Amino acid sequence: MTDKIPLLIDTDPGVDDALALLLAFDDDAHDVVGLTIAAGNVGLHHTVANALKLCEVAGRPDVPVFAGSPSPLLHAAPDAAYVHGNDGFGDIGYAPASRGVEAEHAALAILRLSHVHAGRLVLVALGPLTNVALALKLDPTLPSRVARFVAMSGAVTGHGNITPSAEFNAYFDPEAAKIVFDAFPLFDLADWEATVAHGLPHDAVLGWMQAGGGIGRFYEAISRKTREWSADRRGDDWHSADALAMAWVLEPGGALEIAERPIDVVLEQGPARGATIVDWNRQLGRSDNVRILMRYDTGRFHARVRNVLAR
Ligand code: RIB
Ligand code: CA
Numbered sequence: 001m002t003d004k005i006p007l008l009i010d011t012d013p014g015v016d017d018a019l020a021l022l023l024a025f026d027d028d029a030h031d032v033v034g035l036t037i038a039a040g041n042v043g044l045h046h047t048v049a050n051a052l053k054l055c056e057v058a059g060r061p062d063v064p065v066f067a068g069s070p071s072p073l074l075h076a077a078p079d080a081a082y083v084h085g086n087d088g089f090g091d092i093g094y095a096p097a098s099r100g101v102e103a104e105h106a107a108l109a110i111l112r113l114s115h116v117h118a119g120r121l122v123l124v125a126l127g128p129l130t131n132v133a134l135a136l137k138l139d140p141t142l143p144s145r146v147a148r149f150v151a152m153s154g155a156v157t158g159h160g161n162i163t164p165s166a167e168f169n170a171y172f173d174p175e176a177a178k179i180v181f182d183a184f185p186l187f188d189l190a191d192w193e194a195t196v197a198h199g200l201p202h203d204a205v206l207g208w209m210q211a212g213g214g215i216g217r218f219y220e221a222i223s224r225k226t227r228e229w230s231a232d233r234r235g236d237d238w239h240s241a242d243a244l245a246m247a248w249v250l251e252p253g254g255a256l257e258i259a260e261r262p263i264d265v266v267l268e269q270g271p272a273r274g275a276t277i278v279d280w281n282r283q284l285g286r287s288d289n290v291r292i293l294m295r296y297d298t299g300r301f302h303a304r305v306r307n308v309l310a311r
Pocket of ligand 2 (some may be wrong): 011012013014017041065126127169
């Protein structure tokens with residue numbers, strides 16, 4: 001048995017997911033025991049292919065990749081191809097990975113690996129929560145075997161990105177988010193607003209990639225489209241939601257401020273669907289079920305990103 005912390009990542013790659021995965025692969029204290037793939041940024045066919053390709057580029061063909069649900073639990077939702085490219089990796093036309101996806105469904109892999117690593121597993125969700133919700137419906141005892149659950153999701157004061165009030169991962173499958181948020185007694189949340197508060201300077205990122213080798217060059221290519229899209233709309237910083245969440249996963253001590261509160265999700269169709277409602281004044285009498293990342297050490301965050309893009 002390794003002393004490394006077992007890390008299981010549910011993800012919808014996606015350019016920022018790719019950076020988060022590179023950070024995870026680069027950390028000596030953690031062992032990535034699998035990637036379970038969600039639909040979200042783009043369709044499942046692409047997110048699976050992107051995960052397999054990224055493992056190949058990172059020299060990690062040993063990491064098993066499990067395909068999950070091709071759609072949200074109940075209602076269809078728009079993807080984020082306008083941000084990440086139609087294929088989710090900047091439409092660079094990369095040669096597909098030589099390896100294929102595992103036969104086991106993502107939800108079943110989450111449950112199986114939670115038993116293999118019971119009590120030590122760190123489960124990270126970087127995309128819509130459909131697969132994690134399915135796993136919970138199959139086996140509601142899942143949280144008892146998970147040492148820490150971290151989700152990149154939501155907008156804790158209602159400043160969304162996909163709608164005025166909702167963040168993409170929560171909006172893509174709000175029913176799944178509610179199932180998951182209600183199932184874990186206390187989980188960690190890195191939301192969109194934390195992402196915006198912890199941007200990566202475009203110029204610095206470009207310099208880090210240009211100083212890099214194969215990984216830096218690959219990441220410069222797949223991220224070019226989304227970085228150009230972002231520079232036109234979001235100013236001097238580039239925002240990598242999943243990378244910030246992963247930095248907190250890998251280095252919890254980098255968190256400078258955390259807020260514990262009750263959180264819920266709006267399901268009703270309409271302008272607030274997918275909004276993540278935090279009871280900041282605890283008016284509803286519910287117990288705190290989320291630890292919200294409010295401030296992270298940007299020096300530590302940037303150092304991790306710089307190191308991995310310089311590879
Ligand atoms: O809102 C940002 C989140 O939605 C990130 O996880 C991004 O990859 C998309 O999935
Ligand atoms: Ca994602």
